[in-house]
Amino acid sequence: MIARDFGAGELAGRLRDNPDAVAWLDLLQPSAADLAAVAAEFGLHPLAVEDALAEHERPKLDRYPDHLFVNVYALSFDGDSGDGDDATAKVRKVEISAFVTDRALITVHKHRGDVDQLVDRWDRDTGLAAASGVDFLLYGLFDVVVDSQYAAARAVDEAMDAIEDRMLGPGGAPRPVRMHGFALRRALAVLRRAVAPMQDVVAEVSRTGGELVDDQLRPYYRDVEDHAERALESIEHSLTRITELLDADLNEQSNILNDITRKLAAWAAVIAVPTALTGYFGQNVPYPGYERTWGFVQSLALLVLSAGALYLYLKRRGWL
Template sequence: MTYCRTRLWVDGVLKAEDFPLQETSNHLAERNALVWVDMCNPDHDVLCELAQELGFDQHAIEDTVAHAERTKATRYATHTFLTVYATALAPPLANDLESRLLLARVSIFVLPAGIVTVRHELDPQKPVFDIDEVVRRWDENADLLKMGPPALLHGLLDVIVDGQFDTIQQLDDAIEALEDGLFDDRAVTRTIQRSTYRLRKELVELRRVVLPMREVINTIMRRRAEHADTVALDSWYSDLYDHVIRAAEWTESLRDMITTVFETNLSLQDARLNTIMKKLTGWAAIIAVPTAVTGWYGQNVPYPGFQSVVGLVSSAVIIVLVSGLLYVTFKRRGWL
């Protein structure tokens, strides 16, 4: 089922909303008009019909319907095509090795008088990408809409980048929680290992969609410079580019951090194993004392105290004294 939403602004003022898709080309031809068309999980026929009406490149349509398309920006003769991903983290899953990262692909066609967004959501009732937040930001900065499609595009990308920031922050918090548990003697090593593996998997998936965003914003800014677009939005796009750079750098630092957590966990396991081995060795030495003494006194030959209470007392005293001496020595050295 296709979920469609449309809007028309004229000179930055909202004039129409939820008009039929068939009227899109007519509104695009109006003077000072700005059009937005949004489709969620569109039927292929509906998408092809709109593409034919608006003159979208066939390669862009193929990228829109293809699976696992990478983040990119491509310039065509009549429009610019972008593929970006909104991100979110799902609640903890039953399988703690399964990635919680949720991705929603957003394909964007930037036209001279509007934009068309095509969203792919697993569950349209619980979308990963909050399109209502995009509309709210457009309404809050209605004066910018007089500058045309670049203003719409900025608001859309800004929400996507903010969502990526939220995801990165949640992963950062999860990694910090792992660090706190590393030095907790009550922590379950297996749980830490599984959580570390899951976080590494989620970071790898996140990097694939966050890092290429730099090139996407670069392409948009170069195109604006080449077409001598209004400089009023330059500061907005510069701020957006700065956020993208920070998100990329933050993701890289988290990858280094989770690698450090993984290596530290292995080192701590080795250290704990060494401690256990020292304790076992110390107790084995203590236990060897009564074994040696009773073995000596158990020989089948006469010895001092043979068949006498003195022999029992002397062997018991030797066991207690030597075992106690070893225990005190090992305890002071931290072996027990």
């Protein structure tokens, strides 16, 4: 039997009246007074309560004498929203703190999240739920969180597909595309900070010899641990990929700059030869044919031939 929609003050009494029952209590942005009342009822440690009220805590697992404290992040990445090319604005993080006691899972949503998704996940394994307790509720929470992290990692990777060809095209990527690439790398860094500790958190909960997870559920925890590893590997792969794309674009930009510099130097050399010759014939000493028509033709031919020969040489070398 499942009982819902009763006051939080009734929870402890209902657990006493039903020795085999377990409970889930979800608090959305509770005040310090609200959480203090729950802490007094279930004997929650003050340090854990303090962490549950604070925002931007790192993902972690803390063990206390009568309960566990877990902090995790559900993630999403919406490539169709956000502010311009600021991909970090498209990353949505829902911080969830959880107190795990013998008979109750108490979650604290520090931001509004999709609670129905968590309930649906539990409802899909009613047979496993009937034979388990709080460890099943925590498994469902971990599974939903890790699946969201992997989905976010894949969404960022797919967003890179849209800019990869433009970044690897000839001439380098336009500045908006390049800035979008930098934004995606920042988004991956945000994801990595939330995903990297998850494998250790799940492993610590399900470690052999622990009292919370029974042998029936331990393989399921290992499956979640494997998914957390896959999510982290996907993010690491995407970080390597976007870094290599940005480096390739930077190299292309450098090659273009070198080519332009080389062409400018070549044209300067071509122009310098006639300048030197006219300076020699016009300013230093009278040249052969000075003040004669054939002398002018001779000097002009020398200018054209010398400049043309230098141009052909530089063209053959690929400088022009």
